[in-house]
Each structure stands twice: as C-alpha cells, then as structure tokens.
C-alpha cells in the first residue's frame with residue numbers, strides 16, 4: 001500500500017489519505033478519527049471515514065466529496081490530484097451532507113461539471129447548493145462512457161440509506177461504488193479489509209442502524225448486483241471491501257432476509273415522470289412510515305415483471321398511483337401486480353394527475369374481486385397538490401400502516417407483566433384536547449399524557465404517539481392550543497374527538513370554536529385553554545415527548561374543575 005499523501009491537523013485529529021486503488025482510480029479518504037456520534041442516536045467507537053473517488057478515462061469523473069469539516073484538506077488534495085477545470089462529471093451517490101458537503105465548493109471551482117444523480121438527488125441538491133449547475137438524471141441500468149474502457153453503469157439502490165442512493169459500477173476495474181451501503185464507521189490507515197475480525201462488530205452495528213430498517217431494499221439492491229463481476233466494493237465509509245467481499249455481502253443478504261421475513265412492508269408504485277405521482281407517493285409513504293412500517297417506493301415504469309411479482313408477493317400492502325395509459329411498461333406491470341395480489345393484502349389508490357391517467361375505478365374493481373382490503377378512499381387529484389391534499393395522503397398512509405400493525409399493537413398491549421401494568425395504571429392525568437391550525441390544515445386530538453414541565457419560562461410537555469395525525473402540526477416552532485376539559489362536561493367533546501376521521505376529515509365539524517391569537521381553534525366548551533409553541537421534541541420510541549412554551553391562557557369558569565382520567569392499567573392511555 002502506498003500512501004501518496006497524509007496530513008494531520010491537531011488537535012481535532014482529522015487526516016487525509018490518497019491512494020490509487022485500481023488502474024485510473026484514486027481514492028481520497030477523509031479520516032475522522034474522533035467522531036463519536038452519527039445521526040444523533042448512533043454512537044461511534046472508532047471514528048469514521050468519508051471516501052471519495054476519482055476515475056480517469058478520456059473524461060474525468062469524481063464520485064462523492066466529503067464532510068464540510070474537511071473543506072481545506074479535501075479541496076487541497078483534490079486540486080493536487082486533478083485540474084478542476086477539466087473535471088467532466090461529479091457523481092453524487094446520495095445527498096447526505098457527509099458525502100456531499102463539499103459539492104458546492106467543487107461546483108464553484110468547476111462550473112463546467114455535469115452532476116450525475118438520481119432524480120431525487122438532483123432535486124435535493126438544487127435546494128442545498130443554491131447555485132445553478134448542469135445535471136444528468138440517471139436510472140437503473142443507465143450507462144456513462146468515460147472512455148479508456150471505463151464505462152460506468154448505474155444501479156438504483158433507493159433507501160440505502162437515503163431515498164436517492166445510486167451505486168456506480170466500473171466494468172473495467174470491476175469496482176462497485178456503493179457509498180453508504182456495505183460501509184462501516186471505522187477509521188484507520190488500512191484502506192482495505194485485510195483483517196476482517198477487527199471490523200466485524202462495527203460492520204454489524206452499522207448494518208443494524210442504517211440498513212436493517214430497509215432490509216427489503218437491501219435485498220433488492222443485492223439482486224441488482226448479482227449480474228456484476230465485482231473485485232472491490234468501494235464504500236463511502238470505512239475500509240474498501242476486497243479481500244472478504246463475498247463474506248460481507250453474504251452477511252447483508254442473511255441479515256436482511258431474516259429481518260424482511262418478520263416485518264410488514266408496503267410497496268408504493270408510482271411513475272417517476274408522470275404527473276404528481278412521485279410527490280403523492282412520498283406523502284403517502286411518510287404517513288405509512290409514521291406507523292413504523294417499512295415502505296418501498298417503486299417506479300412502475302422501470303421494473304421488469306419478475307421484480308414486480310417478487311415485490312408484490314412479499315408486500316403486506318400495496319399502493320398504486322395511476323400511471324399514464326400510454327406507458328406500455330407500466331400497463332404490463334399493473335397486470336402483473338393484479339395477478340400477484342392476494343386477499344390478505346391492504347391496498348390504496350391515487351391519481352397521478354397527468355393528462356392520461358389510467359382510469360382508477362375499473363382497476364379498483366378488479367382488485368376488489370381479488371379480495372384485498374381497501375384501506376383508504378381513492379385519492380383523486382383535481383388540481384396541483386396543496387398542503388391539504390398532502391395531509392390527506394399522509395393520513396391515508398397512516399391508516400394503512402395502522403391496519404397492518406394492529407396485531408402487533410394488541411400484542412404489545414397484552415405483553416406487560418400484570419403487577420407492573422397495574423402499578424403504571426395508577427399514574428393519572430387530566431383530559432385535554434390539543435387543537436392546531438397551520439395555514440389551510442387543522443387537526444385535533446384527545447390527550448391525557450400532559451404535564452406542566454417548567455416554571456420559568458412556563459412550559460408543558462405532551463406525549464404524542466408517532467402515528468397521530470396531529471403530529472405533523474407539532475414540529476418545533478408550530479403553535480397549538482391546549483384545551484382543558486371540565487369534569488362535568490367532558491363526555492361530548494371526548495366522544496367527538498375519539499371518532500375515527502377519514503384522511504383529511506374535518507375534525508371540527510359541529511364543534512363550537514373561536515380563534516386563539518396564535519391561529520389555532522379554542523373549544524368554546526373547554527374549561528380553560530393555553531396557547532403554546534413547540535420548542536423541542538424528544539424521541540421516546542413510540543411517542544414524541546413534545547415540550548412547549550406557554551404564551552397565554554384563560555379560564556372560562558372560575559369554579560370549574562378539570563376532568564381527571566383514572567386508569568386501571570398502564571399499557572393504554
């Protein structure tokens with residue numbers, strides 16, 4: 001191994017390493033020795049690295065950059081390797097800042113460059129770099145010829161671990177660039193995986209935290225890798241996998257297969273370039289994901305029949321965005337989905353809003369004949385999506401996810417030890433209705449897990465389940481009203497707000513309200529109300545603990561008493 005360049009910058013221990021890993025391919029590895037956290041919740045034992053690659057054909061390509069903290073070191077090294085004015089392509093494997101943090105810096109010095117990425121990656125980048133740039137969107141199987149035998153092929157690998165991930169395969173050197181996938185947070189001078197036992201624990205932790213939640217997407221990506229002859233897996237974090245490559249891939253395969261067989265997944269079929277299909281699919285997926293159910297977004301115009309059949313066979317739920325009637329591949333795939341669907345699956349449909357949507361109702365009738373359970377009314381697009389329609393989509397997705405997890409939820413509720421359950425049940429609270437309005441959308445929820453949490457400034461804390469509709473209106477900076485229910489008068493309001501509302505349904509129909517100064521509804525029959533603003537949210541697994549400052553409030557009846565909720569058991573509200 002030849003170290004072409006190594007610099008250090010005490011005391012923060014960030015160093016840089018540059019090495020030719022195959023003919024015409026150089027890696028620039030940013031070594032972050034002391035990084036101890038990733039994505040907040042992920043504790044690192046051995047630091048991490050951010051790996052970037054240069055490929056020299058007749059054309060010059062750079063795959064990924066580095067973290068912003070390496071700005072000077074990395075840009076110096078890059079300039080030492082190539083004349084940036086001759087860089088032809090910048091391939092963005094995905095847009096997470098630890099790999100794309102210096103994209104803007106490269107673009108400033110190489111404005112001629114064409115950025116290559118998945119459609120979503122390009123959209124994310126436009127919002128990140130705020131300067132115009134040339135781009136080329138690539139899909140599964142697309143190729144880019146750099147010359148000198150370096151014909152690159154792109155493999156779509158969504159959700160590993162960002163939605164916009166692509167792999168790049170260089171046939172000449174049999175190198176597969178996978179960015180986050182197959183990586184590990186492990187920092188040392190060894191560029192390759194010569195000694196696997198040192199790496200195993202970090203490789204597994206990384207898989208569990210970043211890849212395991214999307215086990216089926218991992219399996220799909222591995223399937224797409226199968227036709228390729230691979231010599232080196234050039235990952236974006238940690239050592240490159242060369243000596244024990246097959247073992248590492250088999251680990252991913254086994255772990256993902258085990259994980260995928262136990263957890264439900266929903267396949268959301270959309271058409272990438274048609275109407276508002278992708279936007280609506282994303283909103284529905286967001287709602288499904290709130291229930292902890294895995295989602296796979298699939299471009300119905302892209303896959304072959306066998307892949308579609310596999311996806312439908314393993315899915316617990318299916319969502320279909322109507323493709324164009326003129327899209328022959330999508331039409332064939334719709335027939336395949338219909339043929340593979342079975343009566344235990346949940347389903348939902350939405351219109352894509354192009355000009356030639358496949359008619360929704362005849363297709364829906366055919367699926368009904370199969371016996372699938374339709375979990376939300378068809379979402380019909382009459383005009384470009386609004387925030388209100390986004391809310392309908394999100395709530396529709398949540399309804400579908402909740403249906404799929406209903407058995408798990410009941411099992412959880414029964415799983416508590418009886419003594420502990422009864423002891424917890426002695427915790428009691430008041431009864432409150434939280435109401436919120438943000439622009440054209442509004443929501444409300446009955447809550448009893450509410451407590452004052454600070455005196456100065458005045459603050460309250462509320463535990464809100466992650467799959468509640470109102471959760472979307474309780475992010476930091478959002479405002480709401482905490483309505484206190486009265487002991488002798490809480491039943492009608494409690495019954496009303498516990499009703500099951502359809503996605504986007506008006507939760508205030510028939511309820512007397514007036515507006516608070518923060519814009520949210522005050523319930524006219526509440527005993528008291530407080531105007532609040534969310535200042536922080538703490539992740540408590542199945543709930544968010546939402547801490548909010550309190551700005552104003554009033555009591556309607558001076559003698560009134562707050563309704564109290566006494567429970568018998570602790571595994572429910």
Ligand SMILES: Cc1cc2nc3c(=O)[nH]c(=O)nc-3n(C[C@H](O)[C@H](O)[C@H](O)COP(=O)(O)O)c2cc1C
Nearest residue numbers: 445446447448449463464465468469470497498573
């Ligand atoms: C007595 C009682 C107290 C509740 N307290 C809370 C609570 O503090 N936090 C919460 O997330 N849900 C709580 N819930 C559940 C929600 O009120 C209820 O499931 C919700 O209105 C359904 O709305 P959704 O459409 O958003 O799922 C409580 C339910 C009851 C019956």
